[in-house]
Amino acid sequence: MNIEAVFFAGMILFLVGIVIIFIKDDAVSVFVAYQVIVTAAVINLLNFSTRPDAGKFWADIFLFQGLLTIYLLIFAVFFHIYSKVPGTGDKSVLTGYRLFSIRRTDWWGEDRI
Amino acid sequence: MLIESHRLIGIIQYIVFSGLIISGAAVLFTKDFRKTMVFSFFLFIFLTLVAFIFYSGTVFIITGAGYVFIFILIYLLAGSNGGNGKEAYPFSFYTDKKRINTILKKIVMIISPILLCSVIGYLVYDITEGYLHGAERMQEVSINAVGQVSDVLFTDYNIAMLVLISALPVLFIWLTIILEGIKDRGKVN
Numbered sequence: 001m002n003i004e005a006v007f008f009a010g011m012i013l014f015l016v017g018i019v020i021i022f023i024k025d026d027a028v029s030v031f032v033a034y035q036v037i038v039t040a041a042v043i044n045l046l047n048f049s050t051r052p053d054a055g056k057f058w059a060d061i062f063l064f065q066g067l068l069t070i071y072l073l074i075f076a077v078f079f080h081i082y083s084k085v086p087g088t089g090d091k092s093v094l095t096g097y098r099l100f101s102i103r104r105t106d107w108w109g110e111d112r113i
Numbered sequence: 114m115l116i117e118s119h120r121l122i123g124i125i126q127y128i129v130f131s132g133l134i135i136s137g138a139a140v141l142f143t144k145d146f147r148k149t150m151v152f153s154f155f156l157f158i159f160l161t162l163v164a165f166i167f168y169s170g171t172v173f174i175i176t177g178a179g180y181v182f183i184f185i186l187i188y189l190l191a192g193s194n195g196g197n198g199k200e201a202y203p204f205s206f207y208t209d210k211k212r213i214n215t216i217l218k219k220i221v222m223i224i225s226p227i228l229l230c231s232v233i234g235y236l237v238y239d240i241t242e243g244y245l246h247g248a249e250r251m252q253e254v255s256i257n258a259v260g261q262v263s264d265v266l267f268t269d270y271n272i273a274m275l276v277l278i279s280a281l282p283v284l285f286i287w288l289t290i291i292l293e294g295i296k297d298r299g300k301v302n
Contacts, residue, residue: 001123001126001127001130003245004242004245006126006130007241007245011234011237011238012134012234013130013133013134013137015230015233016134017137018226018230019141019226019230020137020140020141022222022225022229023222023223023226024140024141028149028150028153028188029140029149031153031184031188032137032140032153032156033137033140035153035156035160036133036156038180039133039156039160039163042160042180046163069180
Protein backbone atom coordinates (compact mmCIF):
# COMPACT_ATOMS: atom_id res chain seq x y z
CA MET A 1 0.00 0.00 0.00
CA ASN A 2 1.31 3.42 -0.87
CA ILE A 3 1.15 6.48 1.35
CA GLU A 4 -2.07 7.74 -0.20
CA ALA A 5 -3.99 4.49 0.38
CA VAL A 6 -2.84 4.26 4.00
CA PHE A 7 -3.77 7.91 4.55
CA PHE A 8 -7.31 7.35 3.26
CA ALA A 9 -7.67 4.17 5.31
CA GLY A 10 -6.65 6.15 8.40
CA MET A 11 -9.13 8.87 7.47
CA ILE A 12 -11.97 6.34 7.22
CA LEU A 13 -10.96 4.95 10.61
CA PHE A 14 -10.99 8.43 12.11
CA LEU A 15 -14.45 9.19 10.69
CA VAL A 16 -15.78 5.87 12.02
CA GLY A 17 -14.61 6.93 15.48
CA ILE A 18 -16.31 10.31 15.14
CA VAL A 19 -19.60 8.65 14.10
CA ILE A 20 -19.43 6.28 17.09
CA ILE A 21 -18.91 9.20 19.48
CA PHE A 22 -21.93 11.01 18.06
CA ILE A 23 -24.31 8.04 17.97
CA LYS A 24 -23.45 5.84 20.96
CA ASP A 25 -23.93 7.13 24.48
CA ASP A 26 -22.44 4.38 26.63
CA ALA A 27 -18.97 4.69 28.05
CA VAL A 28 -17.42 1.53 26.60
CA SER A 29 -18.38 2.38 23.03
CA VAL A 30 -17.03 5.90 23.49
CA PHE A 31 -13.75 4.43 24.75
CA VAL A 32 -13.63 2.20 21.67
CA ALA A 33 -14.19 5.32 19.56
CA TYR A 34 -11.29 7.05 21.34
CA GLN A 35 -9.14 4.02 20.68
CA VAL A 36 -10.09 4.03 16.99
CA ILE A 37 -9.26 7.73 16.66
CA VAL A 38 -5.91 7.33 18.42
CA THR A 39 -5.17 4.33 16.19
CA ALA A 40 -5.89 6.42 13.10
CA ALA A 41 -3.47 9.07 14.36
CA VAL A 42 -0.82 6.42 15.05
CA ILE A 43 -1.25 4.97 11.56
CA ASN A 44 -0.80 8.38 9.99
CA LEU A 45 2.30 9.09 12.08
CA LEU A 46 3.83 5.76 11.11
CA ASN A 47 2.79 6.27 7.51
CA PHE A 48 4.40 9.66 7.08
CA SER A 49 7.50 8.55 8.99
CA THR A 50 8.26 6.31 5.97
CA ARG A 51 8.51 9.24 3.60
CA PRO A 52 11.88 9.74 1.91
CA ASP A 53 12.74 12.81 3.99
CA ALA A 54 11.97 11.02 7.27
CA GLY A 55 14.62 9.30 9.30
CA LYS A 56 15.48 8.20 12.79
CA PHE A 57 14.81 11.70 14.04
CA TRP A 58 11.12 11.30 13.24
CA ALA A 59 11.09 7.92 14.92
CA ASP A 60 12.36 9.56 18.10
CA ILE A 61 9.81 12.33 17.74
CA PHE A 62 7.11 9.69 17.42
CA LEU A 63 8.32 7.96 20.58
CA PHE A 64 8.13 11.25 22.47
CA GLN A 65 4.67 12.02 21.10
CA GLY A 66 3.41 8.56 21.95
CA LEU A 67 4.55 8.79 25.56
CA LEU A 68 3.16 12.31 25.82
CA THR A 69 -0.20 11.14 24.48
CA ILE A 70 -0.42 8.40 27.08
CA TYR A 71 0.38 10.87 29.85
CA LEU A 72 -2.21 13.34 28.62
CA LEU A 73 -4.81 10.59 28.39
CA ILE A 74 -4.22 9.62 31.99
CA PHE A 75 -4.37 13.20 33.18
CA ALA A 76 -7.56 13.77 31.16
CA VAL A 77 -9.26 10.76 32.74
CA PHE A 78 -8.24 11.80 36.24
CA PHE A 79 -9.23 15.39 35.61
CA HIS A 80 -12.65 14.18 34.52
CA ILE A 81 -12.97 12.11 37.68
CA TYR A 82 -11.91 14.77 40.14
CA SER A 83 -13.64 17.67 38.39
CA LYS A 84 -16.94 15.97 39.22
CA VAL A 85 -16.19 15.73 42.94
CA PRO A 86 -18.04 18.41 44.91
CA GLY A 87 -16.43 20.04 47.89
CA THR A 88 -18.92 18.70 50.39
CA GLY A 89 -17.24 15.33 50.76
CA ASP A 90 -20.56 13.53 50.44
CA LYS A 91 -19.81 10.40 48.46
CA SER A 92 -23.44 9.49 47.92
CA VAL A 93 -24.00 12.30 45.44
CA LEU A 94 -21.22 11.01 43.23
CA THR A 95 -23.25 8.12 41.89
CA GLY A 96 -23.82 8.54 38.20
CA TYR A 97 -21.43 11.44 37.86
CA ARG A 98 -18.05 9.81 38.11
CA LEU A 99 -16.58 8.19 35.06
CA PHE A 100 -14.94 5.50 37.14
CA SER A 101 -15.44 4.17 40.61
CA ILE A 102 -11.85 3.70 41.71
CA ARG A 103 -11.22 2.72 45.28
CA ARG A 104 -8.13 1.97 47.21
CA THR A 105 -9.01 -1.69 47.57
CA ASP A 106 -9.03 -2.12 43.79
CA TRP A 107 -5.26 -1.65 43.83
CA TRP A 108 -4.28 -3.15 47.18
CA GLY A 109 -6.47 -6.23 46.93
CA GLU A 110 -7.47 -5.88 50.57
CA ASP A 111 -10.46 -4.67 52.46
CA ARG A 112 -10.62 -1.03 53.32
CA ILE A 113 -9.16 -0.40 56.77
CA MET B 114 11.82 -14.01 11.46
CA LEU B 115 12.33 -11.11 9.10
CA ILE B 116 9.66 -10.78 6.41
CA GLU B 117 10.60 -8.67 3.40
CA SER B 118 8.12 -9.95 0.82
CA HIS B 119 6.26 -6.85 -0.30
CA ARG B 120 3.35 -8.86 -1.64
CA LEU B 121 2.86 -10.60 1.71
CA ILE B 122 3.24 -7.34 3.63
CA GLY B 123 0.74 -5.66 1.31
CA ILE B 124 -1.81 -8.42 1.91
CA ILE B 125 -1.28 -8.15 5.68
CA GLN B 126 -1.76 -4.40 5.49
CA TYR B 127 -5.07 -4.77 3.65
CA ILE B 128 -6.25 -7.36 6.18
CA VAL B 129 -5.24 -5.18 9.13
CA PHE B 130 -6.89 -2.02 7.84
CA SER B 131 -10.05 -3.89 6.90
CA GLY B 132 -10.13 -5.48 10.33
CA LEU B 133 -9.64 -2.17 12.09
CA ILE B 134 -12.42 -0.46 10.16
CA ILE B 135 -14.84 -3.40 10.47
CA SER B 136 -14.16 -3.87 14.20
CA GLY B 137 -14.62 -0.17 14.83
CA ALA B 138 -17.80 0.07 12.78
CA ALA B 139 -19.24 -3.07 14.38
CA VAL B 140 -19.43 -1.26 17.71
CA LEU B 141 -22.22 0.84 16.19
CA PHE B 142 -24.43 -2.21 15.79
CA THR B 143 -23.84 -3.93 19.11
CA LYS B 144 -26.03 -3.49 22.14
CA ASP B 145 -24.35 -6.05 24.35
CA PHE B 146 -21.44 -5.12 26.59
CA ARG B 147 -19.65 -8.40 26.04
CA LYS B 148 -19.83 -8.15 22.25
CA THR B 149 -18.43 -4.64 22.46
CA MET B 150 -15.52 -5.98 24.49
CA VAL B 151 -14.96 -8.73 21.90
CA PHE B 152 -14.67 -6.13 19.15
CA SER B 153 -12.32 -4.06 21.30
CA PHE B 154 -10.20 -7.20 21.69
CA PHE B 155 -10.00 -7.51 17.90
CA LEU B 156 -9.01 -3.85 17.78
CA PHE B 157 -6.10 -4.62 20.11
CA ILE B 158 -4.99 -7.52 17.91
CA PHE B 159 -5.02 -5.46 14.71
CA LEU B 160 -3.33 -2.56 16.50
CA THR B 161 -0.49 -4.87 17.51
CA LEU B 162 -0.16 -6.01 13.90
CA VAL B 163 0.02 -2.36 12.80
CA ALA B 164 3.06 -1.96 15.06
CA PHE B 165 4.89 -4.68 13.13
CA ILE B 166 4.01 -3.89 9.52
CA PHE B 167 5.49 -0.41 9.47
CA TYR B 168 9.04 0.77 9.46
CA SER B 169 8.80 2.41 12.85
CA GLY B 170 7.44 -0.71 14.48
CA THR B 171 10.51 -0.95 16.67
CA VAL B 172 9.77 2.38 18.24
CA PHE B 173 6.05 1.90 18.38
CA ILE B 174 6.39 -1.26 20.46
CA ILE B 175 7.65 0.88 23.33
CA THR B 176 4.76 3.30 23.26
CA GLY B 177 2.29 0.61 22.22
CA ALA B 178 2.82 -1.28 25.47
CA GLY B 179 1.74 1.72 27.52
CA TYR B 180 -1.02 2.50 25.05
CA VAL B 181 -2.53 -0.99 25.31
CA PHE B 182 -2.10 -0.94 29.10
CA ILE B 183 -3.99 2.32 29.48
CA PHE B 184 -6.92 1.25 27.32
CA ILE B 185 -7.17 -2.15 29.00
CA LEU B 186 -7.19 -0.33 32.35
CA ILE B 187 -10.01 1.92 31.17
CA TYR B 188 -12.05 -1.03 29.89
CA LEU B 189 -11.55 -2.96 33.11
CA LEU B 190 -12.62 -0.01 35.23
CA ALA B 191 -15.66 0.60 33.05
CA GLY B 192 -16.57 -3.07 33.15
CA SER B 193 -16.13 -3.31 36.91
CA ASN B 194 -18.82 -0.69 37.37
CA GLY B 195 -21.37 -2.97 35.75
CA GLY B 196 -21.47 -5.70 38.34
CA ASN B 197 -21.41 -9.12 36.73
CA GLY B 198 -21.51 -7.71 33.21
CA LYS B 199 -24.94 -9.08 32.35
CA GLU B 200 -26.43 -5.65 31.95
CA ALA B 201 -26.74 -4.18 28.51
CA TYR B 202 -24.28 -1.44 29.43
CA PRO B 203 -22.48 -0.82 32.69
CA PHE B 204 -23.34 2.84 32.81
CA SER B 205 -24.12 5.69 30.52
CA PHE B 206 -22.82 9.22 30.16
CA TYR B 207 -26.35 10.50 29.88
CA THR B 208 -28.00 8.96 32.90
CA ASP B 209 -29.11 12.31 34.24
CA LYS B 210 -30.45 13.67 30.99
CA LYS B 211 -33.80 13.04 29.43
CA ARG B 212 -33.94 10.05 27.13
CA ILE B 213 -34.71 10.63 23.48
CA ASN B 214 -38.09 9.06 23.00
CA THR B 215 -39.37 10.06 19.62
CA ILE B 216 -38.35 8.06 16.57
CA LEU B 217 -37.78 11.21 14.55
CA LYS B 218 -35.19 12.46 17.00
CA LYS B 219 -33.45 9.08 16.97
CA ILE B 220 -33.28 9.10 13.17
CA VAL B 221 -31.92 12.64 13.15
CA MET B 222 -29.35 11.73 15.79
CA ILE B 223 -28.14 8.80 13.68
CA ILE B 224 -28.29 10.27 10.17
CA SER B 225 -26.83 13.70 10.89
CA PRO B 226 -23.40 12.45 12.12
CA ILE B 227 -23.16 10.05 9.18
CA LEU B 228 -23.93 12.86 6.74
CA LEU B 229 -21.48 15.18 8.49
CA CYS B 230 -18.66 12.64 8.41
CA SER B 231 -19.43 11.75 4.79
CA VAL B 232 -19.10 15.39 3.79
CA ILE B 233 -15.86 15.74 5.76
CA GLY B 234 -14.49 12.58 4.18
CA TYR B 235 -15.38 13.75 0.69
CA LEU B 236 -13.78 17.14 1.28
CA VAL B 237 -10.56 15.59 2.62
CA TYR B 238 -10.48 13.15 -0.30
CA ASP B 239 -11.09 15.92 -2.82
CA ILE B 240 -8.47 18.25 -1.38
CA THR B 241 -5.66 15.76 -0.70
CA GLU B 242 -6.11 13.56 -3.77
CA GLY B 243 -3.61 15.41 -5.91
CA TYR B 244 -1.15 16.16 -3.15
CA LEU B 245 -0.42 12.59 -2.13
CA HIS B 246 -0.84 10.99 -5.54
CA GLY B 247 2.83 10.99 -6.44
CA ALA B 248 4.15 10.30 -2.95
CA GLU B 249 6.00 7.01 -2.77
CA ARG B 250 8.00 5.35 -0.05
CA MET B 251 11.76 5.31 -0.39
CA GLN B 252 12.29 3.24 2.74
CA GLU B 253 10.94 -0.22 2.08
CA VAL B 254 8.64 -1.59 4.74
CA SER B 255 9.67 -4.86 6.36
CA ILE B 256 8.32 -6.78 9.32
CA ASN B 257 10.95 -6.63 12.03
CA ALA B 258 12.19 -9.69 13.83
CA VAL B 259 12.17 -9.77 17.62
CA GLY B 260 15.96 -9.87 17.67
CA GLN B 261 16.12 -6.62 15.73
CA VAL B 262 13.67 -5.04 18.16
CA SER B 263 15.82 -6.01 21.14
CA ASP B 264 18.97 -4.80 19.36
CA VAL B 265 17.45 -1.40 18.72
CA LEU B 266 16.11 -1.17 22.27
CA PHE B 267 19.45 -1.95 23.88
CA THR B 268 21.63 0.10 21.55
CA ASP B 269 19.60 3.21 20.75
CA TYR B 270 17.61 3.67 23.95
CA ASN B 271 18.28 3.67 27.66
CA ILE B 272 16.22 0.80 29.04
CA ALA B 273 16.33 2.05 32.63
CA MET B 274 15.00 5.45 31.55
CA LEU B 275 12.20 3.85 29.51
CA VAL B 276 11.13 1.68 32.43
CA LEU B 277 11.16 4.72 34.70
CA ILE B 278 9.08 6.78 32.27
CA SER B 279 6.62 3.91 31.79
CA ALA B 280 6.26 3.46 35.55
CA LEU B 281 5.41 7.11 36.19
CA PRO B 282 1.74 6.92 35.02
CA VAL B 283 1.13 3.86 37.18
CA LEU B 284 2.78 5.60 40.11
CA PHE B 285 0.59 8.64 39.52
CA ILE B 286 -2.60 6.54 39.62
CA TRP B 287 -1.47 4.56 42.62
CA LEU B 288 -0.48 7.56 44.72
CA THR B 289 -3.71 9.36 43.83
CA ILE B 290 -5.80 6.46 45.07
CA ILE B 291 -3.72 6.04 48.21
CA LEU B 292 -3.97 9.73 49.08
CA GLU B 293 -7.72 9.60 48.57
CA GLY B 294 -7.92 6.62 50.92
CA ILE B 295 -5.82 8.35 53.56
CA LYS B 296 -8.01 11.46 53.31
CA ASP B 297 -11.18 9.38 53.72
CA ARG B 298 -9.73 7.53 56.72
CA GLY B 299 -8.85 10.82 58.39
CA LYS B 300 -12.44 12.01 58.01
CA VAL B 301 -13.79 8.84 59.57
CA ASN B 302 -11.48 9.12 62.54
